[in-house]
Amino acid sequence: MNAYHIVVCAGIVPDPLQTLEPITTPTGPALKNEMMLPAVLDPWASHALYEAANLATRAPGSKVWLVSAAPKAKLQQVMMNVAQKASFELVPIDAPASGFADAHTVARLLAEAIQSIPGLDRPRLLLFGGWESASRGAGVTMQLVGEGLGVIDQFQGVDQLTVQPDGSFEILERIEGGRHLVSVCQGPPMLLGWATGSLPEPKNNPQVGMANMRTIMPALQKAKAAPLPHGEIRYLSVTPPQQQRQTRIVKDRSADEIAAELSAWILQD
Amino acid sequence: MNILFLAHVDESGTVLLKAAYEALGAALDVAAQTASTLTIGLVGEDVQSVANSVAAAGARILAVAGQDFAHPRYATDAAAVEAICKTVAADIVIAPGTSRFLRVMPGVASRLHGRVDTHITALDLVDGVLTAKRWFYRQRLEAIIQRQARPWFLVVDPGCHQAWSRAAVPAKVEMIAVQLPPEAKRTMHTGVRVPNADAQTIRPDAKLLFVAGAGWSKKQADGKTHLPEAEAIILEFLRSSGASLGGSKSLVDQSGENQAVLGFMTHLNQIGQTGSTPRHPKGLSTCCHGEEPHAVGWRFINERRAVNLDSNCGWARGKADVLYVADAFEVMSKLNRLLASQRKEA
Numbered sequence: 001m002n003a004y005h006i007v008v009c010a011g012i013v014p015d016p017l018q019t020l021e022p023i024t025t026p027t028g029p030a031l032k033n034e035m036m037l038p039a040v041l042d043p044w045a046s047h048a049l050y051e052a053a054n055l056a057t058r059a060p061g062s063k064v065w066l067v068s069a070a071p072k073a074k075l076q077q078v079m080m081n082v083a084q085k086a087s088f089e090l091v092p093i094d095a096p097a098s099g100f101a102d103a104h105t106v107a108r109l110l111a112e113a114i115q116s117i118p119g120l121d122r123p124r125l126l127l128f129g130g131w132e133s134a135s136r137g138a139g140v141t142m143q144l145v146g147e148g149l150g151v152i153d154q155f156q157g158v159d160q161l162t163v164q165p166d167g168s169f170e171i172l173e174r175i176e177g178g179r180h181l182v183s184v185c186q187g188p189p190m191l192l193g194w195a196t197g198s199l200p201e202p203k204n205n206p207q208v209g210m211a212n213m214r215t216i217m218p219a220l221q222k223a224k225a226a227p228l229p230h231g232e233i234r235y236l237s238v239t240p241p242q243q244q245r246q247t248r249i250v251k252d253r254s255a256d257e258i259a260a261e262l263s264a265w266i267l268q269d
Numbered sequence: 270m271n272i273l274f275l276a277h278v279d280e281s282g283t284v285l286l287k288a289a290y291e292a293l294g295a296a297l298d299v300a301a302q303t304a305s306t307l308t309i310g311l312v313g314e315d316v317q318s319v320a321n322s323v324a325a326a327g328a329r330i331l332a333v334a335g336q337d338f339a340h341p342r343y344a345t346d347a348a349a350v351e352a353i354c355k356t357v358a359a360d361i362v363i364a365p366g367t368s369r370f371l372r373v374m375p376g377v378a379s380r381l382h383g384r385v386d387t388h389i390t391a392l393d394l395v396d397g398v399l400t401a402k403r404w405f406y407r408q409r410l411e412a413i414i415q416r417q418a419r420p421w422f423l424v425v426d427p428g429c430h431q432a433w434s435r436a437a438v439p440a441k442v443e444m445i446a447v448q449l450p451p452e453a454k455r456t457m458h459t460g461v462r463v464p465n466a467d468a469q470t471i472r473p474d475a476k477l478l479f480v481a482g483a484g485w486s487k488k489q490a491d492g493k494t495h496l497p498e499a500e501a502i503i504l505e506f507l508r509s510s511g512a513s514l515g516g517s518k519s520l521v522d523q524s525g526e527n528q529a530v531l532g533f534m535t536h537l538n539q540i541g542q543t544g545s546t547p548r549h550p551k552g553l554s555t556c557c558h559g560e561e562p563h564a565v566g567w568r569f570i571n572e573r574r575a576v577n578l579d580s581n582c583g584w585a586r587g588k589a590d591v592l593y594v595a596d597a598f599e600v601m602s603k604l605n606r607l608l609a610s611q612r613k614e615a
Binding site: 043152241 | 286341342343344347367368369371372373374375376378379380384385386387388395400403404405406407408409410411412413414415416417418452453455456457458459460461462463469470471472473477510522535536537538539542543551553560561562568572573574576580584585586587588589590591592593594595596599600601602603604606607608611
């Protein structure tokens with residue numbers, strides 16, 4: 001199997017269990033106490049990282065870079081856990097991780113950071129990321145990065161990547177109705193926006209973590225601040241959904257009674 | 270203002286997806302409100318029949334057609350959409366949020382030095398300025414936005430607008446020739462695969478979403494799991510009700526951890542923060558706690574009911590209209606029998 005240069009783009013997002021409250025700042029909307037909220041690596045981008053690490057293991061000579069635009073203090077916290085999951089070299093960009101930041105600006109930063117990776121070999125380049133983030137949730141950043149780097153074989157909602165004997169790749173992408181579109185691409189450079197993939201979350205490996213942290217900490221210290229310009233998008237309002245239902249809790253009813261009520265409800269137009 | 274509506278022919282090669290007619294409805298509304306010119310752009314192998322289906326909208330119709338554009342492929346779709354956009358010199362581009370267009374629109378926006386926003390749920394005018402509504406943080410915060418940059422690509426989510434519908438009339442289609450370089454054909458379409466399943470369980474147009482949670486795979490009152498029975502009950506309910514199947518993350522993750530799970534449940538069924546956010550009029554949750562990361566996937570489910578043994582679960586805290594505190598195995602078995610007998614009577 002050929003060796004690949006796999007670049008994974010991954011942001012950080014608030015832990016899904018946290019309550020999010022929007023506030024208005026001079027630079028636009030933000031989350032209340034954003035820097036205090038526990039953060040995790042973006043879930044779909046995490047799957048991209050696991051798939052990248054798995055592919056690199058099966059293709060000797062391959063290398064994985066993780067490019068992340070986030071406040072470096074928060075990124076360091078997240079890396080304490082993520083670094084134990086897979087071997088990679090971190091390319092940090094010290095920038096806000098807000099979902100309200102414009103995707104075009106973030107994509108430009110990511111593309112510039114990828115272009116500046118020493119020794120990155122374009123004919124072996126596989127550009128990985130999540131097909132959507134859990135913050136902006138737009139599913140546009142990866143395509144913009146790909147365009148910035150001139151990669152025109154792009155796939156989104158990827159659940160499976162299989163290397164064929166001739167070096168080509170078979171890719172399964174999610175499409176409507178719970179089905180997969182199957183395509184075959186001749187080879188790198190390619191861009192893949194991953195959905196869930198097919199791998200479970202790797203168990204923590206402290207040895208991998210320690211090896212990673214030797215390069216992660218110096219990289220974080222050297223990370224340059226990249227403030228994001230604001231004004232690209234005008235936010236007229238940002239609000240949490242107000243709807244709180246008055247739940248009717250039905251106890252002490254027989255299964256027959258409940259089934260009858262559900263049946264009537266289901267068949268009602 | 271120049272408004273361009275874009276659509277692609279579906280896999281059958283003869284019709285547009287419902288989402289396209291919905292986005293066309295939105296585009297026509299915006300064009301009328303802003304007194305703008307609307308142009309329709311089509312992509313596909315053969316576009317005449319779909320052009321006929323939208324001809325009554327009264328707009329100029331442009332198309333890129335041919336064998337190279339029969340199937341979704343980033344490089345060729347981007348070239349086709351780029352060519353149409355350049356011909357029209359559109360200020361606003363409105364497209365349906367199909368998997369094919371979600372893949373390609375950001376790249377085309379980048380090529381044209383425009384901007385793109387996706388998962389748009391509503392388009393409106395505020396003080397005469399076009400505004401778009403969309404969700405952030407996976408349906409947890411809703412924003413209304415404007416942009417000055419043009420062209421502005423707006424990709425509209427399915428189910429957010431009334432579908433436009435008129436009788437088909439013969440359409441005059443202006444074809445645009447697109448020359449593709451060899452590198453645009455490095456990817457080949459080889460087919461469509463349905464995931465391993467006893468039945469097609471994901472039905473976007475179903476009236477009911479049925480969610481199975483991890484409780485179905487847990488030990489029951491007799492201290493044993495009853496997975497074969499759970500599978501039979503769920504599949505029977507899907508058959509008799511026509512519901513679409515969703516799952517909680519904890520249930521679909523079990524297959525990745527090599528635990529015994531429901532054989533037909535995959536990550537594609539997952540609802541919630543790291544899954545999908547489907548649109549169905551009604552939703553019934555069973556054996557699922559309804560915690561926030563899952564419940565955000567129910568944002569667009571209007572009527573919600575849940576069956577759970579825990580009266581303090583998330584559904585009880587204002588996330589469902591009705592919570593039945595009961596054993597889902599028992600309730601769903603009875604419900605299946607009821608639906609079957611009603612079907613016989615009908």
